[in-house]
Amino acid sequence: MFGQNASAAILNALDKSLAVIEFKPDGTIITANRNFCAAMGYELAEIAGRHHSIFVEPSEAKSAEYREFWEKLGRGEFDARQYKRLGKGGKEIWIEASYNPVFSGQRVIKVVKVATDITAAKLEAAENAGKIEAISRAQAVIEFKPDGTILTANENFCTALGYSLDEIKGRHHSMFVEPAEAESSGYREFWEKLGRGEFVTDEFKRVGKGGREIYIQASYNPLFDMDGNVVKVVKFATDVTGRVHAVQAIASGLGQLADGDVDQQIDEPFIPSLEKLRTDFNATVAVLRDTLTTVSETAATISVATEEIRVASDDLARRTEQQAASVEETSAALGELTDTVRASAARAEEAGTLVARTKSSAETSGEVVRRAVTAMGEIEASSDQISQIIGVIDEIAFQTNLLALNAGVEAARAGEAGKGFAVVAQEVRALAQRSAEAAKEIKGLIQKSTSQVEEGVSLVGETGKALQAIVAEVQVIDENVRAIVEAARNQSTGLAEINKAVGSIDDGTQQNATMVEESTAACHNLAAQTQELDALIGRFSIARGRQSRHDRHAGHANFSQSSPARKLQSNLKQVYSANGNAAISQNNWENF
């Protein structure tokens, strides 16, 4: 059953998984399979016919051990172990191999080497060993039995706790903990937990030789046998005492800081790795101290400034009040002025009416005068006619007189015979004389009347001229009155503008008042906040005189008292609703 074919199949199977190479007994390479070539990095053609020594370091190839190795194989003894070999380009390769001499009868005809590449495993093992060594160098390592009995400890451990290895070997781990803890159930559970195969990693407080406190960062690692039983516990520990002390110092510092102590400083140096933490902490505190000092000083400045603002605000409020009073007075004065202007405008209007009436009267009078003049002229004409008639009568009287005289003369010349006729002539003459006298009287009267009419005409003419002068003057008066009315209107316009302006001033004053109030309120808030700030800063222990600022705060209390601006505003509102808008109504002026 196990014939030639079966052997070939086995070899074939091995050939697939293993690196196989065949040598002549002297070490010359006959052949190699693909696995081998791949592992060493060569092509088969490159190595066939060459000696195995190409796979070893030259120094080894020349060594007696290498010669002995091949002689041993030549004698038919196999060699199996881990070998270090060189691949193509000098690459280091670890192989688990066996060199198997193949006999033909009693003679070795070739050597078959079957190899597995163990370079990775080899390197890992080397690395692990290195790691453990490194851990051992860096850390304190101690090994216990599962019950806590000390098996061994490295030097770091011994140094950290101040013991020599002999002093602790065979003793129980509880010697490193405080007696109270050693008695506790927690400690017992700790070891039970390890005994169950659970590992524990934590920071622990331990007691060194002479009761010295030591802090360690440690991991207790149970090690198991093939059956999973805990055979021992390895503890890797790092002495973190310095770090813990540093952390405690920092914690205490921060605690003090929380209580407002910014005058503190950590003077004791930390471990070098944490020294920067200390200096940074100190720097931080210093910066904080400086900042708080600055803030405190700033707060003091703000406090002073707030006081000044308050005083200024009060001042402003007072002045705004005065301004409001002035505006009120102005408004009242404006009202009076407006009344006066209105009254004067009304007077001017009346005057204008009177002037117009006077003018029309004067004009009517002028007409009357003209008619009077005309009538006078007619009277004159009639007088003239009367005068003429009187002249005629006078003439007749004169002629009659002459005739009577002649009659008289004739009668006289007639002597005694003419005496009767003379009497008649005398009577006729008397009548004529009376007629003449009457005519003369009438003439005189007419002349007188004419002169009176003339006087009347001249008086009427003068009256006419006087009336014309009056009309002209009335015209001038009218113009003046118009000018006065115009001026009054302008005044009213001006007053309206002034009123508007006063309104604006009032608005401004009210806004000012509001702003003053806001400003005062803000000032009050500011003062309160400054106080608050000061109180906050007071919680920090800053070495400086703080008393003066508290004194200043006493002055801020009166912020809450009545703001002058507030009173003012209500006053203004009253004044303006009562007085301001009543000052001028533009309609009143449209009558002019």
Place this chain on the structure above:
Amino acid sequence: MLPQSLDKFSTDLGDSVIEIIAFEIGGQQFCVRTTAVREIRGWSKSTPLPGSPHEIMGMMNLRGSIIPIVNMATKLGMPPSEPDARSAVIVAEVQNQVIGLLVDRVADILTVESSVVQPTPEMRGSFTGGHVTGVLATGQGMICFLDLDRMFAGFSIEEEAA
């Protein structure tokens, strides 16, 4: 001469009443015998007579007869009268001559007692004395009695000469 005139005057006054015409010249009253007067006329403009004495104002047509007009004021040595509508011309007959006498106004025809006429006061050297033969004192003032014959004594001769 004076006694003669007085004598003549007295003979004239022998009638006891005399008729006179009183007139005004230059605001003064004069009179003449009514018998010496032909008629009285109103003033009408006279035609000047060139070369005549300055008291002759000119000529007037009296119903066909041309008569000279004498300005009595000038004749009496007073400022000449300016004739107007109320001036009168007394047409008198003197020494058979008809002449017109311009007077300012004829005042009246009076009948007076001859005793009322008083002689003119003696004023030596007075040239008017020759014309005024007496003075009548009346309530309205004095009236000078003129003797026309004496006033125009040489009138006819001048007229003849002319």
